[in-house]
Structures are given as structure tokens and as C-alpha cells.
Amino acid sequence: MIKVTHINKVYNAGRPNEFTAVRDVSLTVNLGEVTVLKGPSGSGKTTLLGILGCMVRPSSGRILLSDREITSLPERFLTQIRRETFGFIFQQFNLIKGLTALENVMAPAYPTGEKYAPLRARALESLALFNMGHKAAARVEWLSGGEAQRVAIARSLINNPAIIIADEPTAHLDTKLSHEFMAIVRQLKEKGKTILIASHDPIVYDSELMTSRIELRDGSVITPGSPA
């Protein structure tokens, strides 16, 4: 369970360009749920997603991960939590160009010091799960949008995280590929993963897979965790 209480995030505090991205947000994400953060551009979805995924430190408020207070943990520990607990799927996929799909999938596991052979086997398995096994040796810039996203999803699973975080995952996909993505979400849900998605795509937030919908506007929650 992730619980945030009275979270605020202010960028460029005290400067003329100061702006508040997240304003007094309190919410709870339960394990095993598929939660969507919806709202227009600039509503604070991505920042809130970053805070929930230990990537962004809030300016004030508290974060609890499985009842453990993690708000003020040093960067090193946050990195470790991020690596072990969360898998990230970014809007732009954020794959490292010039490397193969396999190398990209393996990269998050390098700091764990796992032996090469089992790690490689797991990465190949992860790619195969999304029908990308045959593209393991292909450089990521040669892949189509849908293929690149499947590699990004395989990468997010390499450390077997409990929670998957996806930021606007269908923003660069056509309708067919967006539905394919939702099929993968179903697969992950069935595996018991907790999934947290920020999206303003109806294919995502109107999906029957969503167990919770949180609507944001101007950094504040306007519809807190309505049941699907």
C-alpha cells in the first residue's frame, strides 16, 4: 500500500517562476489494484506519479510505503526502494539508444550485482512474454513504437517489482496498439501487480480494468479514488 497525506510539490520555490504542481493531495493506493490518475495536461498527474514512485521528493507532506515512512529517506535508500519496488514505463519509452533491446531490459538489474547468465535468461524471458524475444538483439532505434513500448514494459519488470508505474503509456500509440497495451495491463493485473497509470486517454481511464480512478485538476484531487 502507498499512502500519501497532505502532499505539496512546489517547483522553483521563492523564485519569480515558482509554481505549485501538486496541492495538498492525500490518497491511498492499495496493492493489487489498477489505479488511473486522470486529468488534463498540467494537472499534476506526472508529478504525483513521480512522488508515488519515489522519484520526486514532495515539498511537504508524508509518504508511507507499506506503513513505512519514506518521505525523508536519503537518496541512496530511495534509489534502492525504486529499484526493488517499482517498475517504470515512461511516456517517451526512454530506452537507451544504440543499445539492444536485451541490454535495455537488463540495465535496471545491473546495480543488483546478479550473475550475468541468470539475469540474461530472465531478460529474454521478459521479452518473450511480450512477443519480443526475436527482437532481443535489435537496437532499440530500429523498433516500431509498439515494439519499443513492449521493450520498455519488459524492462520495467526485470527486477520483479510489486508496483508498475506508467506515465501516459498510450500517448504515442495508435488505437490498435493502445488496446494491445491494455491487454498487457490485464496480464500484469492477473499476475497480481499493482498498477498506477497517469493518462488522459479514454481507452485507459474508461477501461474496465481500472479499480480506482483519481481525477486531478490544477494539482488538486477533485475525484478521489472513485470505484470502477
Place this chain on the structure above:
Amino acid sequence: MPHTLEKQRHIIDFTLASLLRRKGKNGALFTVYTLIVFILASVMFFTYALKEEAALVLKGAPEIVVQRTLQGRYAPIPEEYAAKIKGIRGVMAVRSRVWGYYYDPVFMANYTIMAPESFSLGPGCIALGSGISRMRRAYEGDTISFTGADGKSRNFTISKILPQESQLLSADLILMAESEYREFSGLPPGLASDLTLKVRNPKELSTIAEKVVRLLPDSRPIIRNEILRTYDALFSWRGGLLIIIMSAAVLAFVIFAWDKASGLSAEEKKEIGILKAVGWETSDILFMKFWEGMTVSLTSFLAGTILAYLHIFFTAASLFAPVLKGWSVLYPEFRLTPFINPGQIATLFFLTVVPYTVTTIIPSWRAATIDPDSVLRS
């Protein structure tokens, strides 16, 4: 521990894959870096080997050479001085030497002519250094002419070409009989070019030199160690001169390296952001940059050093021998014996590999401490 090793292995793997992605940039960096190390290492190898070579050659040289000065300049020495010096306690033997220089105006080169005590070739015959032979295209059995001190041309038969092994000393050397040389050079009988001394106790060299000056105030004794010191200073100076010139190149390299290696591109910064977002720690990023710097600098260092070794000891320092060997027109062509000073290699390593690695890490530190959420907002 195995976990840490495995982690470093992964980071090195990733670094190598990363380096191979930017072949153009890293290839250019490697080439320039190798070139700089090659030049610096060549200078070091060359000067050191030359000094060692000179030391070896001078090992067989007389312990003390006595010259005569007149008006503060070199002048032929009376042979009767030999008997006077022989009387100094500790001097075992004194020999007079007859030798001089000859300027060849056609080839604009200086030769050294010596008249050894035991010269076995017949009258009108000479032995010729390989350098002169090559330059004048004169070989065994040919006749060669030189102009004497009286302006008259004299013909000599080349009976022998001096062996190649002693090129440093004999490339520009001509050997002829003493009587012929005296006649050729105008050196009157009773005068010699200098005297060589053999001393019983090497510790007494300077005492004997002092005694020689006291006995013969117009004499100038030269101890072998002084020659060694002069060579040392001369080669160090020439090496230093080249290094000063090279420092401009090194400076250019530092700027180049700073720009190419440490000035991270937007893409590299983004990659660091991605790695941090997916769970790499700041220390992992710094390790990656460290390995990147080490890979480029170490391979360049090894390549540059090996190339320099080949250049100096296999191609006889073909690139800058004219600067370092001297200003004589007649360059002896010889191969230096490989002498490597581990201290010099270590200095070169610390002057090239360490600064480069540091320059790649420091800017990466700034990039490595950026918030991973920059990836989310890009």
C-alpha cells in the same frame, strides 16, 4: 564481495557497449590521445636510451683527457707534456692522440679524422665511416679525395668501411696513418691533439686533474664523468625543449578532452537520468564514467606507448631524430638499444591517464546528482 565484483562487471559491460555506440567521438578521442602519448613517450624513450647509449659508449673512453688551451681556446698539446704528466703519482699511462675535424664543403658535413697508434693499412689507405661512405657513395677499393690544410687535393684509397655496430661513434669517422694525417692537416711533429691518461685509483681522478693543472697551467684536464654530465644535460635539455613545444599540443588535447569527454551532451544527460530513474545510484553512474575514462585513457596510453617503443627502437626514431640527435648534417643511422625507465612510464601514466579520468568524472558528478524525475518531465 562477489556481488560487488559482478556489479562492476555489469557496469564495465554497459560502459563498453556505451563507448561502442559513439564510435566517431570516441575514435577521434582515442586517436588524439594516442598521438599525444606517442609523442611524449617517444621523447622520453629516445632521450633516455640516448643517454644510456652515450654512457655505454663512454665507458670505454679514457678516464682523463688532457687538452691544452691558448688564449682560452683549444690548442695542440706538446708531446713532451706526456712525460711530465707520467711523473705524477697515480698515473699509470699517458698516450698522445692525433685527430681533428674536416669540413667537406661539397656535402656541407663535418667528418672526424683520427690517426690511431696502431694503423695497419698501407700508405695512402684509409678506413671510412659508414655514414660518409653512404653519403659520398664511396666504397671499399674506391679512391676518395680530400683537400688538405695547404689547399691541395689528396687522393686516398678506401681499404675498409668501418663496421655498423659502432655507428654512433664511427659514422663520420676517417682513420688514416699518423704521418699522413700530420701532413694532410698541417699538425707539426711534436704536437698532439690531446693526451689520454690511465689512472690507478678512480677515486683520485679529480686530485690528479688538479695536479696536472698545477704542473702545466696551460692544460685543461677533462674527466670522463664530466663528459657524461654534459651529455646528460644536453639530452635532457633537448628532451625538455621538445616537451615544452609539445606542451602546446598537450594543452590543446586537454581542451579537446574536456570538450569531448566531460562536456556531457543532452543525450548523455538524458541517459544518466534514465539510469537513475530505473534504479542506478549516483555512485553507479560515477563508476560508469570512471570506467569510461579509464577505458579510453588506458587503451590510448598503451597504444601510444607501444607505438612510441616501435618508433624509437625499430624505426630509429625516424620522426624527430633530426631535432634530438644534433645539428650535424651527417646523421648516424643507428638503432638504439631499448632502455626503459619504469619511473618514466609511471610519470607518463600519471600525467595522461589520471588527469583525463578525473576530467571525465567531475562534470559527470553534477549530471549524476540530477533528480531522476527529469526523465518524467522531458
